[in-house]
Amino acid sequence: xxxxxxxxxxxxxxxxxxxxxxxxxxxxxxxxxxxxxxxxxxxxxxxxxxxxxxxxxxxxxxxxxxxxxxxxxxxxxxxxxxxxxxxxxxxxxxxxxxxxxxxxxxxxxxxxxxxxxxxxxxxxxxxxxxxxxxxxxxxxxxxxxxxxxxxxxxxxxxxxxxxxxxxxxxxxxxxxxxxxxxxxxxxxxxxxxxxxxxxxxxxxxxxxxxxxxxxxxxxxxxxxxxxxxxxxxxxxx
Amino acid sequence: xxxxxxxxxxxxxxxxxxxxxxxxxxxxxxxxxxxxxxxxxxxxxxxxxxxxxxxxxxxxxxxxxxxxxxxxxxxxxxxxxxxxxxxxxxxxxxxxxxxxxxxxxxxxxxxxxxxxxxxxxxxxxxxxxxxxxxxxxxxxxxxxxxxxxxxxxxxxxxxxxxxxxxxxxxxxxxxxxxxxxxxxxxxxxxxxxxxxxxxxxxxxxxxxxxxxxxxxxxxxxxxxxxxxxxxxxxxxxxxxxxxxxxxxxxxxxxxxxxxxxxxxxxxxxxxxxxxx
Numbered sequence: 001x002x003x004x005x006x007x008x009x010x011x012x013x014x015x016x017x018x019x020x021x022x023x024x025x026x027x028x029x030x031x032x033x034x035x036x037x038x039x040x041x042x043x044x045x046x047x048x049x050x051x052x053x054x055x056x057x058x059x060x061x062x063x064x065x066x067x068x069x070x071x072x073x074x075x076x077x078x079x080x081x082x083x084x085x086x087x088x089x090x091x092x093x094x095x096x097x098x099x100x101x102x103x104x105x106x107x108x109x110x111x112x113x114x115x116x117x118x119x120x121x122x123x124x125x126x127x128x129x130x131x132x133x134x135x136x137x138x139x140x141x142x143x144x145x146x147x148x149x150x151x152x153x154x155x156x157x158x159x160x161x162x163x164x165x166x167x168x169x170x171x172x173x174x175x176x177x178x179x180x181x182x183x184x185x186x187x188x189x190x191x192x193x194x195x196x197x198x199x200x201x202x203x204x205x206x207x208x209x210x211x212x213x214x215x216x217x218x219x220x221x222x223x224x225x226x227x228x229x230x231x232x233x234x235x236x237x
Numbered sequence: 238x239x240x241x242x243x244x245x246x247x248x249x250x251x252x253x254x255x256x257x258x259x260x261x262x263x264x265x266x267x268x269x270x271x272x273x274x275x276x277x278x279x280x281x282x283x284x285x286x287x288x289x290x291x292x293x294x295x296x297x298x299x300x301x302x303x304x305x306x307x308x309x310x311x312x313x314x315x316x317x318x319x320x321x322x323x324x325x326x327x328x329x330x331x332x333x334x335x336x337x338x339x340x341x342x343x344x345x346x347x348x349x350x351x352x353x354x355x356x357x358x359x360x361x362x363x364x365x366x367x368x369x370x371x372x373x374x375x376x377x378x379x380x381x382x383x384x385x386x387x388x389x390x391x392x393x394x395x396x397x398x399x400x401x402x403x404x405x406x407x408x409x410x411x412x413x414x415x416x417x418x419x420x421x422x423x424x425x426x427x428x429x430x431x432x433x434x435x436x437x438x439x440x441x442x443x444x445x446x447x448x449x450x451x452x453x454x455x456x457x458x459x460x461x462x463x464x465x466x467x468x469x470x471x472x473x474x475x476x477x478x479x480x481x482x483x484x485x486x487x488x489x490x491x492x493x494x495x496x497x498x499x500x501x502x503x504x505x506x507x508x509x510x511x512x513x
Contacts, residue, residue: 105450108490115484120477160421163407164414172411174477176404177495179421180428181452184496187432188451196332199339199429208346209422210429 059229060126066168068235071126072215073175074117076158079225080151081110082131087148092141099192106148106185113178130227145193152186153203153211154221155179160212165236183210299413300360302406305501306420307351309402311365312508313395314348316372317341320392323382328442333385336437340392340430347423354416374510377463386444389437394464396431397453398499398507400424401467405498428496452493466507470497 062071084107091100118125137143159179166172187198204210213221215235223230320326321341327333355362372381372391380387403424410417432451437443446460457468474481474491481491499507 102450105452105490105493108486109452109494112481112484112486112490112494116476116479116481119479119484156425160418160425163421164411164417169408169411170477172407173404173498174495176407176421176424177476177497179425180400180404180496181494183425183428184432184452187429188436191433191436196336196339198336198433199343199426204343204426204429206346207350208343208426209350209419210425212418212422 056229057231057233059231060129061231062126062235063124064234065236066166066171067121067124068232069162069165069175070117070121070171071124072162072219072232072235073159073178074114074121074125075129075226075230076155076218076222077110077114077117078129079131079222080155081107081114083133083136083147083151083225084110086133086138087144090138092144093139094141102188102192103148106188109181109185127228129230132225132227135224142193145189148189149186149193150221152182152189154213154218155182156186156203157211157213158215158218160210161214161218165215167236296358296360298409299416300355300358302409302420303351303355303358303416304360304363305406305504306403306423307348307355307363308365309399309504309508310344310347310351311363312370312511313399314341314344315365315367315370316392316395317344319367319372319382320388326382326385326388328385331442333437333443336433340433343426343430347426350419350423354419369513370511371513372511374463377510385442386438389434389443390459390461390464393431393434393438393459394461394467394507396427396434397459398467398504399427400431400496401499402501402504403427404496405500405504407498450493453496454489455492464507466503469499469503473497 062068062075084103088100088104088107091103095103136147156179159175159182163172163175163179166175186203190197190200199210214237215232219230219232317337317340321334321337327337352362373379374391378387378391381391382388403420407417407420407424410420435449435451438446439449449458449460453468453471456470456472457465459468472492473495474488476495481494482488486494
């Protein structure tokens, strides 16, 4: 935690330059009560976690509080980036130039997300995960796009479910900035599979709401594609 | 210490700070004068009560956010309802018909959901009828219901604005986790709509805007200069102090991979163009 807090302070410093004021940003934010990252992380780190039944307690530990949620997002972005990297390196047979261009864009977005989380987490970042794509036939359009659809819809539901677990305003906004891009991906991939399915009843309910999943639900689905064991038992709930 | 600098810094991440603190900027100027006379040690306490007021999580805050969202959903719903009901606008016998109907139905579902949530919270939902909206935006888009490409261009502006608006309100809902989650679940549906509308505009019948992508590239990629305000700041490439291109992606990809938020005042400025 200590390292992350230091790193976090540095990030905030770089971001705003508020520390140039005589009043230190840290104490300023305590008074401000604006839910700033560093402060929220201290509180979150001390919070007793609960509701983690059914999650494994061995493997790579995502951590607790906002660090845990960021590592959770980092894990999912690693999975997506690795997938699209493989898709772009060995495109499926019959891929059109337009499709390859769109999938390359998505690869770049996921890479940006992955590297962003890695840098933001710094020494608190989990290791690079080992993926298992043995169930995917990368030469086949249907297999690749079905996997892409599953990953994108999963990513959207993961961020939608994680938002309320985030304590820091800054990180909530960042998660919001990423989730809508994942939703844009999801809609595009769905339309590539079958035009008009961008927001069908598979993903949007009668109230017009997209899905939201808990970390436990998401990691259970994702575990079919990740060899590395992940311990999410300390995540907030 | 310089309070004005701090407030200006906050305004960069929270453009509404002045409105939160006091609806009238003039009042803030009197605070500046007050602040300059205060002893440095007293400043944190003054700021504490000031920001508690600004960021306090109250029921009325949540209801205000929900009514703000409801206004936008009404704007969108009546737009699609009118478009779908206008003979000869959406090309008959194409997938566009069901796509527009799907989006219309989602917006109506959002209207009803938000109305219910506001009433359940003890608030009074805002109410709009179709005739209160002017989708030509005071003759900026005179062909909005006669030209299919224009209709889609305005649709894209609405969807991308909606995404940015919900994103901007998330922090105000942190004290109400279930409301926050619902808002996020609407937010991603709006992004799905935006993605699809952008694809529709790429098609020849939709305007043939071939450079358009399902995601937002740079500042205003819509090809419609009149909606610059919708895309203000979307060319940002720095997230939490991290320069995204330095991570190994192009500037275009850096802007695409993070959607930016809009503060309420900016959204209302856009929406008000379409409200009579």
